[in-house]
Amino acid sequence: MTELSSRHLLGLKGLNYDDISLVLDVASAFREVIERPIRTVPTLRGWTVANLFFESSTRTRISFELAEKRLSADVVNLSAPASSASKGETLKDTARNIEAMRIDAVVVRHAASGVPHFLADAVDCTVISAGDGQHEHPTQGLLDLYTLHEQLGDLEGKRIVIVGDVRHSRVARSGIWGMTTMGASVAVCAPPTLLPSDLDAFPVDVYNNVDEAIEGADVIYTLRIQLERQQGALFPSIREYMAMYGINRSRLERARPGCLIMHPGPINRGWELDGDVADDPQSVILPQVTNGVAVRMAVLYLTAGRGTSALQKIGEPRGLGSEI
Amino acid sequence: MSRLVLSGGRLIDPTQSLDDAVDIAIEDGVVAEIGKGLSGAETLDVTGLIVAPGFIDIHVHLREPGFEYKETIETATAAAVAGGFVGVVGMPNTNPPPDTAAAVRGLMKRAESASCRVFTMGTITKGRQGEELAEMGDLVDAGVVGFSDDGDPVNDAGVMRLALDYCTMFDRPVAVHAEDRSLSNSGHMHEGAVSAELGIPAIPSVASDVMAARDLLLAEYTGGRLHLMHMSTAGEVSLLSRSKADGIKTVSGETAPHYFTLTDQAVHSFDTNAKMSPPLRSQADVDAILEGLADGTIDAIATDHAPHASHEKDSEFAAAPFGIVGLETSVGISYDTLVHSGILTPSQLIEKMSCNPAVICRIDGGTLKPGSRADLTVIDPDRRWTVDPAKFRTKGRNTPFAGRELVGDAVMTIVGGEIRFDERG
Numbered sequence: 001m002t003e004l005s006s007r008h009l010l011g012l013k014g015l016n017y018d019d020i021s022l023v024l025d026v027a028s029a030f031r032e033v034i035e036r037p038i039r040t041v042p043t044l045r046g047w048t049v050a051n052l053f054f055e056s057s058t059r060t061r062i063s064f065e066l067a068e069k070r071l072s073a074d075v076v077n078l079s080a081p082a083s084s085a086s087k088g089e090t091l092k093d094t095a096r097n098i099e100a101m102r103i104d105a106v107v108v109r110h111a112a113s114g115v116p117h118f119l120a121d122a123v124d125c126t127v128i129s130a131g132d133g134q135h136e137h138p139t140q141g142l143l144d145l146y147t148l149h150e151q152l153g154d155l156e157g158k159r160i161v162i163v164g165d166v167r168h169s170r171v172a173r174s175g176i177w178g179m180t181t182m183g184a185s186v187a188v189c190a191p192p193t194l195l196p197s198d199l200d201a202f203p204v205d206v207y208n209n210v211d212e213a214i215e216g217a218d219v220i221y222t223l224r225i226q227l228e229r230q231q232g233a234l235f236p237s238i239r240e241y242m243a244m245y246g247i248n249r250s251r252l253e254r255a256r257p258g259c260l261i262m263h264p265g266p267i268n269r270g271w272e273l274d275g276d277v278a279d280d281p282q283s284v285i286l287p288q289v290t291n292g293v294a295v296r297m298a299v300l301y302l303t304a305g306r307g308t309s310a311l312q313k314i315g316e317p318r319g320l321g322s323e324i
Numbered sequence: 325m326s327r328l329v330l331s332g333g334r335l336i337d338p339t340q341s342l343d344d345a346v347d348i349a350i351e352d353g354v355v356a357e358i359g360k361g362l363s364g365a366e367t368l369d370v371t372g373l374i375v376a377p378g379f380i381d382i383h384v385h386l387r388e389p390g391f392e393y394k395e396t397i398e399t400a401t402a403a404a405v406a407g408g409f410v411g412v413v414g415m416p417n418t419n420p421p422p423d424t425a426a427a428v429r430g431l432m433k434r435a436e437s438a439s440c441r442v443f444t445m446g447t448i449t450k451g452r453q454g455e456e457l458a459e460m461g462d463l464v465d466a467g468v469v470g471f472s473d474d475g476d477p478v479n480d481a482g483v484m485r486l487a488l489d490y491c492t493m494f495d496r497p498v499a500v501h502a503e504d505r506s507l508s509n510s511g512h513m514h515e516g517a518v519s520a521e522l523g524i525p526a527i528p529s530v531a532s533d534v535m536a537a538r539d540l541l542l543a544e545y546t547g548g549r550l551h552l553m554h555m556s557t558a559g560e561v562s563l564l565s566r567s568k569a570d571g572i573k574t575v576s577g578e579t580a581p582h583y584f585t586l587t588d589q590a591v592h593s594f595d596t597n598a599k600m601s602p603p604l605r606s607q608a609d610v611d612a613i614l615e616g617l618a619d620g621t622i623d624a625i626a627t628d629h630a631p632h633a634s635h636e637k638d639s640e641f642a643a644a645p646f647g648i649v650g651l652e653t654s655v656g657i658s659y660d661t662l663v664h665s666g667i668l669t670p671s672q673l674i675e676k677m678s679c680n681p682a683v684i685c686r687i688d689g690g691t692l693k694p695g696s697r698a699d700l701t702v703i704d705p706d707r708r709w710t711v712d713p714a715k716f717r718t719k720g721r722n723t724p725f726a727g728r729e730l731v732g733d734a735v736m737t738i739v740g741g742e743i744r745f746d747e748r749g
Contacts, residue, residue: 114641115640197515201518
C-alpha cells in the first residue's frame with residue numbers, strides 16, 4: 001500500500017491500522033535521511049507549502065518547517081498577528097487568497113476545533129492539521145506512535161497511561177485514537193475537572209489516582225499543565241497538582257522497570273515531571289522531537305505529493321533515496 | 325371587504341372544541357359565520373385541507389432595526405406568511421433595543437407594511453444590560469406583548485425578582501432565556517459525548533436547568549408571569565411540569581422544532597447550521613421535549629427564527645454566530661414529526677402554534693369564533709415537499725433541515741381577511 005486513504009491529515013480518529021503503518025514506514029526512511037551529512041532530499045522540489053499558524057507555537061512550526069525544507073519544498077509562513085485575521089478577514093477568505101497564490105499544501109494550527117476540516121472543504125490544496133483547538137494534533141500522535149514503535153516494537157497489549165489535563169488536550173485525543181488503533185491499552189489519569197465531560201466517548205480506562213494508574217505501566221505520557229488554555233482554575237494549585245500527579249522517581253517505581261517517559265513538550269520542569277525524570281534514559285522526550293521531523297516529512301510526502309494542481313511540477317516527486 | 329368563503333375543508337378550532345367538515349365565511353376582516361354549505365362573493369376551495377386559527381410565532385428575531393443585513397421586517401414577515409404564520413413576536417436584541425416607548429413605536433411604524441401582524445417584546449432591563457428595569461409601564465403603553473432580554477439571561481436574581489414583581493400589574497409575561505453563563509464555559513455546543521470527542525467548549529444542560537429553576541421559584545414567590553423560552557432539556561421540562569403540578573398558574577413554556585428533532589450528533593461534521601443557543605442536546609432531552617409536548621407541560625411551539633448572513637455562518641464552528649432560521653420549516657417539521665407520528669392530534673398542534681401563543685402574549689388571535697379577526701392558517705396534511713433553503717423568503721439560509729423530506733405544510737395564510745400566501749396548488 002503506497003497511498004493514504006485520505007489526501008488530507010485532519011485527525012487520527014479517521015486513520016486505520018494500515019494508514020498509520022504506512023506513515024511509520026515512510027517516516028523510518030526519512031529518519032535515516034535526517035542523520036546524513038546532507039539532510040535534504042529533492043522529493044517535494046517545486047511544491048509550495050504554507051504554514052498557517054493562527055495559534056502561537058514555536059516547536060511545531062519549526063518542526064514542520066524543517067520537514068518541508070528537508071524535502072526541498074518552498075515554504076511560506078503566516079502567523080496570526082501578521083495575518084489578515086486581525087484586519088477582519090474571514091478564515092475562508094484567507095484560505096482562498098492563499099490558494100489563489102497557488103499553494104500546494106497548507107499546514108494549519110488554529111485555536112478552534114474543526115478549522116482543518118473547514119479549510120479542506122474551502123480550498124483545493126492539501127490540508128494538514130498542526131492542531132485544532134482541543135480536538136486533534138495528528139502529527140504529534142503519529143510521532144508519538146513512531147517513538148513507541150521504535151522503543152517497544154509491536155504495541156499490541158502495551159499499557160500506556162496519559163497523565164494530565166486530558167480534557168483540554170488535542171495531544172491526548174489524537175494519542176488515544178492512534179494508540180488504541182495500533183493495539184495498545186490506554187488509560188487516562190487526572191482529577192475529574194481535567195477529564196473530558198463524557199468518558200464513554202473514548203476507549204480508555206479512567207483513574208483519578210496516579211499511583212494506581214501507573215501500576216505496571218509500559219509508558220507514562222505526561223501532558224503539560226496548560227495555564228493558557230484552561231479557563232478558570234480547574235485545580236486548586238500547582239502545588240496540589242505536583243503532589244497528587246507529578247511524576248517523580250519514587251512514584252516511577254510502581255511502573256514496569258524501564259517504563260518509558262513521554263511528553264509533547266514544552267515541559268514544565270518540576271510540575272508534571274521532575275527534572276531528573278525528564279533527563280533519565282527512560283525518557284524519550286528528545287527522541288520524540290527528532291522523530292517529529294521525520295514523521296512530518298512522511299506526512300507531507302504522502303499527502304502533498306498528490307495535489308490536484310494541473311501544473312507540471314519541475315522535478316516530479318521522486319522515489320525515496322534519490323538525492324544530489 | 326366582500327364575503328370570502330373557505331369551502332370543503334376540515335375546520336379545527338380548539339377554542340370552540342370544533343373539528344368538523346364545515347365551511348367558514350369571512351367578511352370585513354372578521355370571521356362572519358361557520359357552517360355547512362356557506363356561500364359568498366368569493367369561494368376558496370380547501371378540500372382535503374385543514375383550516376385553523378392563524379398561527380403566531382412568539383419567538384422571532386426580526387433583526388430590524390440594526391442588523392438589516394441579516395433580515396428585515398419585510399423579509400421576515402414574507403417568510404412568516406409563507407410558513408403559515410399570521411403574526412410574529414419580535415425579540416429585543418435589535419439595535420437599538422426596544423427598551424423605550426420611542427423605540428417600540430419606531431419599530432411598529434417600520435412594521436406597518438409588513439406581510440403579517442408584527443408584535444414585539446420590550447426589554448426587561450435598560451439596554452438588556454441586566455441591571456435596571458426598563459420603563460415597563462411606558463412599554464406596555466406602546467404596545468409590547470411581553471418582556472424579555474433574549475439573547476441574554478438576566479444574571480442577577482434580584483433584578484429578575486423585581487421584574488416579575490413589577491410586572492404583576494401589567495398582565496404581560498416575562499419571557500426568559502434561561503442560562504446561567506457562569507456554568508456555560510463560553511461553550512459552543514452541548515456538553516456530552518460529541519463535545520468531548522471534538523474538543524469543543526461545551527454548555528452543560530444544567531446551565532439551563534439551574535436558571536429555569538431559579539426563575540420558576542421566583543415566579544412562584546412573586547406571583548409574576550413567567551414564560552420559559554426555547555426549552556431544550558429534560559430538566560426544564562421536569563421543572564416546569566412540577567411547577568404546574570404544584571398549582572402555579574402563571575408559568576408557561578415553549579420549545580422549537582429543532583429541539584424535538586435533532587441532537588448534538590448534528591454537530592459531528594462541525595456544521596455551523598447545528599449551532600444555536602441553547603444548543604442541540606441529547607436524545608434523552610429530545611424524548612423529554614416530545615413527552616412535554618404530549619402531556620401539555622410545554623404550551624407552545626415557537627421557532628426562535630435567527631437569520632444570519634451566509635458569510636457569518638460559513639466559518640469555523642467556534643466563530644459562527646448562534647442561531648438558525650425556522651419560519652418556513654416550522655409547520656412542516658412540527659406536523660410531520662408530531663402529528664403524523666401520533667404524538668399530537670392536529671387540534672393539539674394548533675393549540676401549540678395558535679391558541680396558546682395568543683393567550684401567552686395576550687394577543688387577540690388564536691380563535692375563529694365568529695366576530696374574531698379573520699386570521700387563518702390552512703394546512704395541507706399530505707403535502708410532500710423537500711426543504712430547499714434557496715427558495716426561502718427569509719434572507720437567512722442557515723437551516724439544518726436542508727434536503728429534509730416532509731409531509732405536511734402550510735399552504736395558505738390569511739391575515740385580517742386578506743390572502744397573504746396561497747400555494748394550495
